[in-house]
Amino acid sequence: MTAMGDTVADPAAQVSEQEVTAARRTGTFGRIFRRPSAAVALAFVVLLVLVAVFAGPLAPFDPDDKNITSALEGPSGEHWLGTDDFGQDVLSRIMAGTRIALAVSLGSVAVAALIGVPYGLLLGYMGGWVDRIGSRVIDMSDALPGLLVALALIAAFGRGLWSVVFAIGIVFCMAIARLTRAVTLAERNKEYVDAARVSGLRPPEILFRQILPNLIAPLTAQASLMLGAAMIIETTLSFLDVGVEGVSWGGLISAGADELRRHPFLLVPPGAAVILSVLAFNFVANGISDVLAGTSLGSLRSKACPSAAQLEPSASHAKPLLADGSFRPDGVLEIRGVTVALPRPGQDPVPLVEHTWLSIERGEVLGLLGETGSGKSMLARAVLGLLPRPTYLSAGSVILDGAEISGLPERELRGVRGREISAVFQNPTTALSPVHTVCRQVSEPLRIHLGLSRSEARDRTVELLELVGVEDAASRIEDYPHQFSGGMAQRVAIAMALAAEPKLLIADEATSALDTTTQAQVLDLLLELRDSMNMAVLIITHDLGVVAETCDRVAVMYAGQIVEVNDVTSLFDTPRHPYTAALLQANPAADQASAGRRPTIAGRVPPPGEWPSGCHFANRCSFAQPACSEQPVLFVDGVRCLRSEELAQAGALR
């Protein structure tokens, strides 16, 4: 069953992934044009190329025409940018200099790519000792200043155009090799996974069909940056009079430097030409990398996204869908109709969590069960008021001990986090700052919320670490997080979360990264602490075993909605929602708390933005009927399913 589920689910996911990459690839350059800064920069580069090509006919004067009588003139109608010390027209000389500037930078980056790409491909593709030695060579080049290498090679080959191009090309080839190697390595590792399944692709095909296409975009960004850097080196070489012979920007700057006291304006035109050109290359590079990183922030920002303060988080937003009997309005924490949304440029925001009602009582352990992407972590973030930007609470409210905390100003929320509600997250090895001692971090809530002095906080930290089971706590508080094992690090994180004795602890996949034994120990610890501190615990997990073992009550979440809430025994014995039933069937051993198995059901959870308008589970539900997809399904009597009662009676869900 599980195996079949895998084979059914994965090819579908893969195809769509390929489609996405293909779409992204074709769209990249189009999207760069849409960024104003990059578009202007690109236009400037095109202008430069045109000037370089047509410098001869375009230039108002012969760049070498000397006329001593009109030397060192400022800008005039005749000489737009003035004249130099020999009376030569500066504008014409700048135009002539564009040729060397562009020829050298384009040529040298091409040389760098011709050497660097094959070298990087070789290292990344061969791996092993070839890669180890080859990469050391790349690292070694870091100790050699580019200008020094270029100078040494010019000493050997002279200052002809080709030798300067080659000299600067050598400077950059190692950086290109480094990038190529990294991309190749990443693709190759992916390839191993795919190759096992797809098979039949020969290495050269993999190289050309998989790796090179993925290399083009980052390489273009890097090359664009290098064009700027190469231009700086070229100008510097010409300024030092060891660059390509002929009219060059560096040479013009050098002439300006000689006349610094008499006619400083001479410095301005060539200086501006260099700075603007390098800037243009850099902006083009930024445009490409931004698009690659998927941070079309420029466009995201343009649509105002309401900040927490602007929202009026009153329950009125959530009126359409009613709370029902399963919602107990006397909990320590009440989540009332919470909806979290992600704004999209030019479109309606996408909901990530929809109309969620949930309450937790003092001392209760509530499980929030769902697959990755169900929105359960987003809900936890919403409760803490820590939604990652630009997502926001678009409706609903969070009530703590009868007082609304959603929409509180940041200053007041700080008094809630750590003091009233705390959280422990998934990865214990990254849960604490790696460059600070454990003591400093665990004592933060003590100092912030309880106002303890440094030494008081320190003593209390030792007690806390003992409480969570860190052995030899007194001698370990000055240790750094990496000195703790995963399980111990998670205990430390729990100690920090508990330091100011909050009323509610949210454990967001807090044990998922741990091995089974450690997981059981940490869960036991949470239960003990619940008892000793009469604290409510919200356990967010994808693991049925964890729920079965620890929770009093459980809420099942699917595609942004809570689909069923019940106490644990009833939920496991008589599931009332087809999704819950399917989860249980995929994990027959869950009752015996065999931890760690991920539920597998044919098909995949629809991602936010692709949720069906009716029941979110309809496309995977074996009991779906046309009525299920007609309109949103309400949460009634602890379950969100039109056919729940009928199916339960027929015994179809067991």
Add this chain to the structure above:
Amino acid sequence: MLKLIAYRLLLAVPQLLAILVLSFLLTYLVPGSPAQALLRFGATPERIAEVEAELGLDSPIHERLAGYIGDAVQGDLGESYLSKRPVTDLIVERLPATLSMVIGGVTVSLILGMGMGILAGTRLDRPADRAVMAGTSIAVSVPQFLLGLFLLLLVSIELEWIPVVAYVRFTEDPLLWARGMLLPSLALGFAASGLIARQMRAGMAAAVHSDFGASLAAAGVSRRRFYFRYGIKNAMVPVLAATGLTLAILVGASFAVERVFSIPGVGHTLLHAVTSKDFPVVQGAVVVIAVLVIVLNILIDIGYALINPRIRVQ
């Protein structure tokens, strides 16, 4: 810590050997022979052979390489073709000025860069952040020597704040030395400060969005407290890595900046050697500069280990 230093020194040995070999091979890249390049026009074959023998270019390559490395390890980098003085002397006597500029440049890049990076990193995605980031784009686009010329023009010639004076050695008068280094350091460090600022900002942003950023926020640590108690120190890790990479750039750029400010650094010797095909001096400069960069990088690595406790010698 001692182990770390020893380990880094050990790593530097093959790096140095490789650079020695590369610099040795430089003369073999020369079309024709170095002697021909040196004599330029009108060289008869007899005269070339004579000069080659004189320069010791007639023995087999492996012997010469072994000799070159053996001498270099003892600090002997050969003799200048032209002045016949030891290369080591020619370069080392000019090293203090270059080193002064580079240290000044690194200091400027760190102060300016970290300042801008913290300004941007504590105001992520707000106007101040965008302004600083735009500023760094411009900073990295200005060639160092060009900025030097503009600074010289503005500060020394137009405003007459700092007079244009000859280079004063640190040992002569530290104050005058510092005054003389002010503008060159600024010229040299400004572009690198753009790179440092970006790393600082990126490091702070990464810390805010990290898992520990979330757990500390959930424990009640405010953004401000987080930035100053956790963000900056975490961001120093990438900042120091970037500083290591900017070192080589700074040293290279100093060759042009020293000309703007008439500072007697290695660049002058090197350029003279390049134009006059004085290969031993070019090779020697490559080796000495590489050693300088490697040593400075080791110092940075030590700072790195002080900040990042995870660094351990395997």
